[in-house]
Amino acid sequence: MMAGAEEKHREAPTRRLLVINPNTNPAVTKAIRDAAARVIFPATGLTVVNPATGPFSIETAEHREMAVPRVISLVRESMAERYDAYVFGCFDDIGLFESRALAKVPVVGTCEAGIAAARTVARRFSIITTVHSAVPGIHDLLERYGAADICTVRAAGVGVADAARNGGETEARILRTILDAVEQDGAEAILLGSGGLAGQAPALRGKVPVPVIDGVLAAVKMAEGLVAQFD
Numbered sequence: 540m541m542a543g544a545e546e547k548h549r550e551a552p553t554r555r556l557l558v559i560n561p562n563t564n565p566a567v568t569k570a571i572r573d574a575a576a577r578v579i580f581p582a583t584g585l586t587v588v589n590p591a592t593g594p595f596s597i598e599t600a601e602h603r604e605m606a607v608p609r610v611i612s613l614v615r616e617s618m619a620e621r622y623d624a625y626v627f628g629c630f631d632d633i634g635l636f637e638s639r640a641l642a643k644v645p646v647v648g649t650c651e652a653g654i655a656a657a658r659t660v661a662r663r664f665s666i667i668t669t670v671h672s673a674v675p676g677i678h679d680l681l682e683r684y685g686a687a688d689i690c691t692v693r694a695a696g697v698g699v700a701d702a703a704r705n706g707g708e709t710e711a712r713i714l715r716t717i718l719d720a721v722e723q724d725g726a727e728a729i730l731l732g733s734g735g736l737a738g739q740a741p742a743l744r745g746k747v748p749v750p751v752i753d754g755v756l757a758a759v760k761m762a763e764g765l766v767a768q769f770d
Contacts, residue, residue, distance in 0.1 A: 574738030596699035610634040624762035653754030661728035665720035668732035702735030
């Protein structure tokens with residue numbers, strides 16, 4: 540079952556994207572929906588959903604294990620709707636490869652797409668995530684995607700739910716972590732590594748000296764572009 544489903548209706552959409560937030564936090568789902576709606580083309584139909592049950596935040600290996608079957612079930616249940624592409628709005632790329640085997644249409648992960656985007660603007664970049672427990676898993680993904688030698692990972696020490704609420708102290712921690720990455724790691728770009736940070740890149744860009752990339756939006760635009768090639 541899915542929750543948080545709400546399609547942004549536009550005139551005669553020629554392509555339809557399903558974005559899955561693997562956690563059950565409606566604030567994260569809404570943040571992803573609002574951010575994605577600002578960047579997609581008028582002819583793109585957008586639906587953003589989350590599982591009805593499962594972890595409220597995905598911050599540990601146990602959370603990821605709980606989320607994987609729910610994400611795959613959402614993909615399986617939605618196939619009758621004939622979406623043109625799927626986007627996973629979680630930096631863990633949860634269930635990505637299993638879902639690709641099911642869907643037979645583009646399935647784009649936030650981490651994979653975000654890394655691809657960062658590589659286009661910087662020789663070295665840093666991923667800024669929320670909780671420290673997420674860092675080992677991100678390092679594993681960097682190895683998988685061949686970017687471990689050009690990217691560092693830093694956690695701001697804020698929970699995913701707190702990141703989505705984007706209070707003053709949370710933003711201050713994110714900013715401090717970004718500046719540490721720039722000054723200490725030599726990062727030439729920043730990749731926001733959490734669905735809880737979706738939509739926050741514009742506010743951060745004016746406060747730091749390097750480009751800030753929203754991984755979720757990179758995935759949405761990659762999916763939209765891939766579908767356009769198949770039209």
